[in-house]
Amino acid sequence: DAPYKLILLRHGESEWNAKNLFTGWVDVNLNEKGEKEAVRGGELLKDADLLPDVVHTSLQKRAIRTAQLALEAADRHWIPVHRSWRLNERHYGALQGKDKAQTLAEFGEEQFMLWRRSYDTPPPPLEDGTEFSQSSDPRYATIPPELRPRTECLKDVVVRMLPYWYDGIVPDLLTGRTVLVAAHGNSLRALVKHLDGISDADIAGLNIPTGIPLYYELDADFKPVTPGGKYLDPEAAAAAIEAVKNQGKKK
Numbered sequence: 001d002a003p004y005k006l007i008l009l010r011h012g013e014s015e016w017n018a019k020n021l022f023t024g025w026v027d028v029n030l031n032e033k034g035e036k037e038a039v040r041g042g043e044l045l046k047d048a049d050l051l052p053d054v055v056h057t058s059l060q061k062r063a064i065r066t067a068q069l070a071l072e073a074a075d076r077h078w079i080p081v082h083r084s085w086r087l088n089e090r091h092y093g094a095l096q097g098k099d100k101a102q103t104l105a106e107f108g109e110e111q112f113m114l115w116r117r118s119y120d121t122p123p124p125p126l127e128d129g130t131e132f133s134q135s136s137d138p139r140y141a142t143i144p145p146e147l148r149p150r151t152e153c154l155k156d157v158v159v160r161m162l163p164y165w166y167d168g169i170v171p172d173l174l175t176g177r178t179v180l181v182a183a184h185g186n187s188l189r190a191l192v193k194h195l196d197g198i199s200d201a202d203i204a205g206l207n208i209p210t211g212i213p214l215y216y217e218l219d220a221d222f223k224p225v226t227p228g229g230k231y232l233d234p235e236a237a238a239a240a241i242e243a244v245k246n247q248g249k250k251k
């Protein structure tokens, strides 16, 4: 079979997802539903006998705890964990902490729709020292201040994530390890865009369901043997993708 085994797992529902707030770099926790999704993800790995040898997560507790809960469910508590800001969710800038209504009211429908579909248009930057800013968060102290994002578009996420793919994850794959990446909707979108060669125009439309492991077998050139990978629960994944598509259409 293919030389490299990569599993992607998007964290489950968080306290702010349930309130439909832009979260980004705000470090909110999983809610109970999200915890259950993480456990189920681990059970799916165990049932498929797809046991990770190493896991990579972001610096955000909703991804860190998703990894922990999934590993416990797969009885792989002991494997090494590497954490990087480069796997963090996309920074939503001045939208962090706002809900859909506030965003529409503040920026108008047209700007909202433009942001939603765009690949390279970031929201306004979030001012250092404001309520939902991470400017004084110790976990980012090691990032040179000029590199620290205050807002991001999807293109920015691809640019800051890829160095970690090449320097942090690929070496583990090259040593024959099965790698689990437990991260966020947009950081995983960035990785899938790179792996499957998805266009700038199409990537905004790609949704990765939460809590269902997405398994990629990569060939010697790190190309997916099956484009788009395989979800370990295809029916649940198809239903979740359909639901998000309809939710997006809802006025």
Ligand SMILES: Cc1ccc(S(=O)(=O)Nc2cc3c(c(O)c2O)C(=O)c2ccccc2C3=O)cc1
Pocket (backbone or CB within 6 Å): 020, 021, 022, 095, 098, 099, 100, 103, 112, 115, 116, 123, 247, 248
């Ligand atoms: C917090 C929240 C607001 C709006 C929605 S939505 O139902 O309108 N769908 C939606 C909206 C957006 C987005 C989105 O993916 C989405 O499904 C974005 O990606 C986005 C990126 C940068 C600025 C704004 C947006 C954005 O408004 C979902 C969640």
